[in-house]
Amino acid sequence: MHEAALELFGERGYARVTAAEVAERAGLTERTFFRHFADKREVLFDGNELGGLLAAAVADAPEGVAPVEAVVAGLEAVAAVFEDRREAVARRARVVEAHPELRERELAKLASWSKALEGVLVGRGLPEPDAMLLAEVSVAVFRVAYRRWLDGGTARELAAIIRETLAGLGGLFAHTAPGPRDLSAARAGAAARRSDR
Amino acid sequence: MHEAALELFGERGYARVTAAEVAERAGLTERTFFRHFADKREVLFDGNELGGLLAAAVADAPEGVAPVEAVVAGLEAVAAVFEDRREAVARRARVVEAHPELRERELAKLASWSKALEGVLVGRGLPEPDAMLLAEVSVAVFRVAYRRWLDGGTARELAAIIRETLAGLGGLFAHTAPGPRDLSAARAGAAARRSDR
DNA sequence: GTCTATAGGGCGATAGAC
DNA sequence: GTCTATCGCCCTATAGAC
Incomplete structure (x- = not known):
């Protein structure tokens, strides 16, 4: 159907x-x-095979592999399913995007990917506070890569875009790792706005 | 109502x-x-005030501020709204989490935060491929921090947890920035699994 | 396969605020 | 006068129960 x-x-x-x-x-x-x-x-969202595939592929990654890299392997397994059906996937995506009810359901499916991923990561020994973070962010990365893949007129490989997107993430957040900075000016601006309503 | x-x-x-x-x-x-x-x-999701607040606070951050830090200021503005109503927020969260239909809608609201955030970031001069990435990941970070805040028995500040979560992100993805590694083993595992269905 | 409650939209009426 | 909130009635389709 x-x-x-x-x-x-x-x-x-x-x-x-x-x-x-x-x-x-x-x-x-x-x-x-x-x-x-x-x-x-x-x-349009029959079952959750992809979430299962993702989780299985991450679980299958060799033991020594770092969590992020296991996740990348998982996302690439998902990507492989899309790769050769680009037109069909794009067609479905267009219909989903055109309807809020369907977009909503799509988000729910992605969220269940996250949950599954989180579970597998914990299984691989990643301590829980981090597991959820990695899972949520990885799915966010996938979402962005997926969009780039669909938008890119040329048929670039989704897997490559995923890795590229992930690398870009490192760049964007590189500065924040050390610790909190002086954001007092920014906070003051937000606070000012907050108080006038 | x-x-x-x-x-x-x-x-x-x-x-x-x-x-x-x-x-x-x-x-x-x-x-x-x-x-x-x-x-x-x-x-239970009347309008989208919080998305608007987030976008406004990010837009209000001083010009020189780096995109990530502008986003942090925005998330803190949102956090401030929650901070003093912890019990009410938790009560609502419990009801939402107990019902898939409501969880779905919550995800849709968060997604609209992303969209709004993305727009503001572009307005602040962040080039588009990165804007969506930062927006999506930031909201993912918020989601995780929010959960930690709710789960934490003690009344730790949401704003602090957000910054902490963000810092943890830098740690998790630190290794990936340089570029693609050799994941052939992991990919082979995934490919094997893929072919047997 | 049949029966039914409820979601949710269409259209129009009423009534107060300005 | 317009604008906006409330309500009444009728309808179809969804989705669950039997």
Whole structure:
């Protein structure tokens, strides 16, 4: 039904398509639709294979490997699934982005990647306060890389963009590692604004 | 209606409370409920003041300040709103976390923070590929800090936790900045797993 | 497969604030 | 007069229960 839903949502818009119509185009009944999918949105987000793939690939990374690098291996495993289906992925992405309800669900899926990733990282021995941080940030990096990959007219490799994005992160946050700086001026500005409402 | 919704969702669970009941407890009708809120979930996420506050505070940071530090000032402005209402915030957070529909909406709100932040960063002169990255990662950092703040039994300052989390980020990703490493072993593992399904 | 409650939109009426 | 908040009634589709 995935394909039927994509077509109909693309043509008429998510809200103007009923679950029954999607089912019908796929030669099924409305009842069957809701048997397969918990709700209408799920047609385009069937299950969470990618989250599972991500977690599995990270778990599979060799023992010695640093957490970040295990994560990169995981993201690359996910990237590999997208790589050869660029047009189909882009088409689906366009439909999702055009509809808030679907964007919302997409975010929820990404969040579940994070959760799964976090669990695996803890399993690999990364202490918990850091595991969540690495997991959340890694998924954020993936999100950005994914967007760059879709936007880039040329067919650059998603895996390469992921690594590049990650490297850019190091650059952006390089200065902050040492410790807190003098931000009193910035804070004063924010405080001023805060007080006048 | 915010308060009425919080109570009812907390007592009976989101799904077992109708919009009409929430409205009624607030002395209004169902129709009015839907005039105020686009959908039932929105009762707990009224508008997007915090996203606006974040964007405004970042925009207000002095010109010379580095992007990351402007963002920190912004996150601290948001933190200040939470700081003195810890119990109320925690109560709302518990209700949201208990219900997937509400968690989903929360993620959508956070995503809109990202979008707003990205725009402001571009306005501050940060080139676009980096702006989205910084915005997404900053919000991820906030999410993690927020969680730590809520989990921490002691009433540690959210602002401090944010800066600490950010510093931890520098540590986690320190090694990756130089460039891609040899991940062939990890990739081989992932590829093997990929091929057997 | 059938039945039903609820979400949520359309349209229009009313009433107070300015 | 306009603008805005409230409410009434009718409708369809979602999604759960049976």
